[in-house]
Amino acid sequence: MDTREIRPGFYDKSKRSIKIPVGELRVGMYVSKLDRDWLETPFLLQGFLLESQDDVDTVAEYCxxxxxxxVQPEWVPPDEHGVMEPKTRKKTTYINKVSARDEHDQALGxxxxxxxxxxxxxxDIRLGGTLNTEEAKSxxxxxxxxxxxxxxxxxxxTKIRNQDNYTxxxxxNVCILAIAFGRHLGFSEAELEKLGLCGLLHDVGKMRVPPEVLNKPGPLDKKEWNQMRAHVIHGRNLLLSSPGITHAAVDVAYSHHERMDGQGxxxxLPASGISEFSRIIALVDAYDAMTAKRCYAPAIPTTQALKIIYKDRGTHFDERLALAFIxxxxxxxxxxxxxxxxxxVGLVLEGNKQYRHLPKVILLAQGDEPLEREKIVDLAQVEAGKLDKSYLIRDTLPDGTHGIFVRDYREKGLVFKS
Structure with missing residues (x-):
């Protein structure tokens, strides 16, 4: 059969598999086998559709x-590959089955x-072992x-931090944030489990990065930066060799540092080549990293992190998802x-759905000086005229500022709720 007669997206079903030189590849063909090991290439899946000329050129570089x-699987046009809300998806609407207070003790466990x-x-992975798939799914x-x-x-x-166990x-945290965000987006329970697994395993490749690079407190040189960037390759390879792991988790481990502007x-990858799950994990990964104290950077307040996400929408992050996440x-x-x-200074105890900028706060300090008595204040009283405007929030602070840590107040039995 002359493969040059194959129209993109269509195959002669009377044939099974045909060996051809890469010079005869065309957009729309389905590559099922290479002339070298898959793990020696940047290709995510063992078998893929050529959706663009870039795909064809990349294959030609390696084979x-x-x-x-x-025989072709159902073909999705390149311009629809990264569509966020397929028409076939039905959004699931959730209601809280219990109050935050009632869920608190169970959630802590x-x-x-x-x-x-x-x-x-x-x-286990750091020590050279294999991924326990069942434990991850559980x-x-x-x-x-x-x-x-x-x-x-x-x-x-997720605000309870211990820098010694950062990774x-x-x-x-990325797992939890991604599941909660997926719930907000109306994902089904099965999709939430898949998305959560993607979040949990997105950085497993960092366990193959030399510890002195991973934990370096200062800037990385070019060689070290390349070693760090290689964690996405290590993650892909590790997950590909792990039985029972969904392809979505492999894709996210490999692609969560790609960008909408193609500079990741x-x-x-161009935006059309980045999956929805990878776009979601890119968002929550960045948010959690920015709001945590790392060996090379201090934590920043949540509001500042959200401002960065807003600024980078459409270039680094998917715009629709960024706005939904905020x-x-x-x-x-x-x-x-x-x-x-x-x-x-205080900790937000409870949100206010009517006045989002006026939550309930437990006041703990005046600057660095602890208050003699902690006091709960409902800032909605500012709107009612019962508190003056000096009780409006000026800014959010990173956990640990003025010596105040969320974990300490959890140990005292404090319950936060929306």
Missing amino acids: QHVWIDA VFREARRLTKTIID TVKSCVDSILRNPDALLWM AEHCL YPRK KSVGLYPPGSLVELKNGL
């Missing part, structure tokens, strides 16, 4: 001959066990169950450390 299938399992998974399932009951209880626990805690890494997080999520215009 001399390939095998194409004469979920969080502690998930944190333990995540650390075990990460440590961790995600417990988080999904809690978030479906009420997302607020588990969400604020493991970051992976778990490792492949500089809305889902809110101005002052429970557990946020805030400073009022009068200099008082």
Whole structure:
């Protein structure tokens, strides 16, 4: 058969697989086999559709001959490949099954066990072991169950930080944030479990990065930066070799540093080539990283992180998803450390759906000086004229500012809720 007669997107179903030189490849063909090992190439899946001339050129860089299938799976046009809301998707509407207070104790147990399992998974990989797929899926399932009951209880626990276990805690936080965001977007329960697994495993490749590079407190030189960027390749390869892992998790591990403007890494994918799950994890990954203290950078307040996401919408991040994420997080999520215009400092206890800028706050300090008595203030009283405007929030602060840590108040039994 003359393969040059094949129209893009259509195949002669009387044939199975045909070996051809790469010079005869055309957009629309389905590559099923290479003349070299898949893991020696940047290709994500063992078998893929050529959706653009860039795909054809990339294959030509690595191979001399390939095998194409004469039977084509359903073809999605390149301009629709990255569409966010397929017409076939039905949004799921959720309601909170319990209050945040009622979910709190159960969520704390979920969080502690998930944190333990995540650390075990990460440590096993660091020591050269294999990924425990069942433990990973079990961790995600417990988080999904809690978030479906009420997302607020588990969400604020992502603010409990321990820099010594940054990578493991970051992976778990991205998992929780992604599930909660997916719930906000109306994903089905099955989609939430898949998305949560993508979040949990997105950075597993960092366990193959030399520790002295991963934990370096200062700027990375060119060689070190290349080693760090290689974590997406390590993650892809590790997950490809792990039985029972969905292709979506492989894709996210490989693609969560791609950008909408095509300037990401490792492949500089155009926006149309970046999956929805990769776009979501890119958002929550950046948000959690920016709001955490890392070995090379201090934490920034949540409002500042959201401003950066807003500024970078459409270039770094998907614009529609960025705006939806900002809305889902809110101005002052429970557990946020805030400073009022009068200099008082406190933790946000409870959101206000009517006046989002006026939450309930437990006042703890005046600058660096702890108050003699902690006091709960409903800032909505400013709107009612019962508090003066000096009680408006001036700014959010990183966890640990003025010596105030969320974890300390959790240990005292404090409950945050929306």
